[in-house]
Amino acid sequence: MNNRCNDDSTEWISECNDSRFAMGCNDDDLAMERNERKQQANEHDVDQLIEHDIDQWIEHEVDQSMMGSRNADEIDDPRIPVTIVTGFLGAGKTTLLNHLLTSDHGQKIAVIVNEFGEVGIDHELIIGAEDEIIEMNNGCICCTVRGDLVKIALQLLDRKFGMNERAYHFDRIVIETTGLADPGPVIQTFLAEDLLAQFFKMDAVITLVDACHAHLHLHQGPEAQAQIAFADILLLNKSDLVNMEQLTALEARLRHMNVSAPIYHTCQSTLDIRYVLDVNAFDLSHKLDIRPNLLHAHHHHHHHEDHVRSIVLQDERPMHLQKINQFMDEWLINHAEDTYRYKGIIHVDQVDRRVVFQGVHMMLGINTDRNWRDDELRLTRIVIIGKNLDEVWFQQRFADCIAESTESAL
Numbered sequence: 001m002n003n004r005c006n007d008d009s010t011e012w013i014s015e016c017n018d019s020r021f022a023m024g025c026n027d028d029d030l031a032m033e034r035n036e037r038k039q040q041a042n043e044h045d046v047d048q049l050i051e052h053d054i055d056q057w058i059e060h061e062v063d064q065s066m067m068g069s070r071n072a073d074e075i076d077d078p079r080i081p082v083t084i085v086t087g088f089l090g091a092g093k094t095t096l097l098n099h100l101l102t103s104d105h106g107q108k109i110a111v112i113v114n115e116f117g118e119v120g121i122d123h124e125l126i127i128g129a130e131d132e133i134i135e136m137n138n139g140c141i142c143c144t145v146r147g148d149l150v151k152i153a154l155q156l157l158d159r160k161f162g163m164n165e166r167a168y169h170f171d172r173i174v175i176e177t178t179g180l181a182d183p184g185p186v187i188q189t190f191l192a193e194d195l196l197a198q199f200f201k202m203d204a205v206i207t208l209v210d211a212c213h214a215h216l217h218l219h220q221g222p223e224a225q226a227q228i229a230f231a232d233i234l235l236l237n238k239s240d241l242v243n244m245e246q247l248t249a250l251e252a253r254l255r256h257m258n259v260s261a262p263i264y265h266t267c268q269s270t271l272d273i274r275y276v277l278d279v280n281a282f283d284l285s286h287k288l289d290i291r292p293n294l295l296h297a298h299h300h301h302h303h304h305e306d307h308v309r310s311i312v313l314q315d316e317r318p319m320h321l322q323k324i325n326q327f328m329d330e331w332l333i334n335h336a337e338d339t340y341r342y343k344g345i346i347h348v349d350q351v352d353r354r355v356v357f358q359g360v361h362m363m364l365g366i367n368t369d370r371n372w373r374d375d376e377l378r379l380t381r382i383v384i385i386g387k388n389l390d391e392v393w394f395q396q397r398f399a400d401c402i403a404e405s406t407e408s409a410l
């Protein structure tokens with residue numbers, strides 16, 4: 001983390017302490033608060049939820065808030081906070097998620113990850129022992145899988161309050177959208193679906209911006225712009241890759257697109273988590289200014305630009321290291337501009353460890369991580385997202401990388 005990040009965080013913490021709720025609690029207050037909560041909860045549609053669990057939940061929430069460990073605004077709102085993490089392909093969303101999951105906050109986070117591409121890689125790259133990661137890979141969260149999102153959210157509710165065997169007492173939900181998602185419909189799902197609106201509240205839409213590539217992305221269709229416009233908090237990430245002048249120019253551009261969201265400079269999406277969790281920053285009126293019909297369900301027919309698509313390269317046979325290197329060299333020389341984002345896990349011949357690589361345009365990172373486990377299939381899987389991709393070329397060059405011994409043995 002650079003100095004800028006540190007400066008920001010000190011400033012914020014003092015603000016944050018000022019606004020924290022501190023209140024002496026006596027038994028009458030507690031009893032009154034509990035009754036009020038119960039009344040609210042009984043008004044909810046609790047068909048599938050067990051009342052006893054709701055009682056416990058309310059009790060817990062009231063105790064928490066009376067003890068002063070929550071923001072003042074939350075005293076009146078016991079709903080489960082939802083954070084949407086958005087940002088163009090490769091901006092640093094998964095990096096932020098890992099930072100949130102490994103930070104010391106004592107909360108259990110249910111994570112919903114939606115990836116663009118037929119197969120997911122992110123679940124392999126997210127670190128989270130206690131936390132549950134739910135993947136949605138059957139399409140883009142803002143178009144085809146909104147029904148799935150509602151279903152997943154309701155299942156999570158059932159696991160938190162219900163008699164479901166797979167009980168899971170999470171404290172909050174974080175949703176990572178695909179880099180090509182318009183966050184509008186995801187927000188809408190939580191606001192316009194009655195049952196979800198009763199149990200969940202939006203905490204914030206956090207948009208990551210890749211300081212190094214934003215100038216390319218802002219020209220690539222409306223998604224990157226919508227993500228910035230809808231943000232409650234903007235993280236200008238990868239600030240290590242640009243100079244101060246470029247950072248200031250980009251910040252001015254973001255400010256022009258979104259006048260109200262605080263903008264924080266980050267490296268590796270790292271900042272004090274109190275910038276981003278339990279911030280109560282969601283500003284509905286701001287969203288309605290951008291999209292007046294946001295609350296009207298089913299208004300939105302979003303089409304990604306057709307020239308943006310994903311390719312999956314996959315094979316169980318081990319890969320030849322030098323050939324893979326050569327393939328990537330050629331790829332970056334000839335296709336870097338058009339490959340927005342790529343991620344992969346490679347099974348390299350004679351290597352017991354997984355080789356993990358990922359990149360954004362020319363920026364490629366590659367490393368070996370853990371050993372393959374005995375019980376897992378050693379599968380090479382690469383997902384490439386880009387525009388005007390020549391799939392035949394990629395599939396052919398990938399096939400050329402299969403280690404020869406295996407190739408002739410088959």
Ligand SMILES: Nc1nc2c(ncn2[C@@H]2O[C@H](COP(=O)(O)OP(=O)(O)OP(=O)(O)O)[C@@H](O)[C@H]2O)c(=O)[nH]1
Nearest residue numbers: 089090091092093094095179238267268269341365
């Ligand atoms: N130099 C630099 N690299 C970064 C920074 N933050 C993230 N990265 C790298 O950028 C790449 C993309 O980061 P991710 O967190 O996977 O990005 P993402 O937004 O989740 O990407 P998608 O899931 O494809 O949309 C990874 O290789 C990260 O290690 C940063 O601040 N500086």
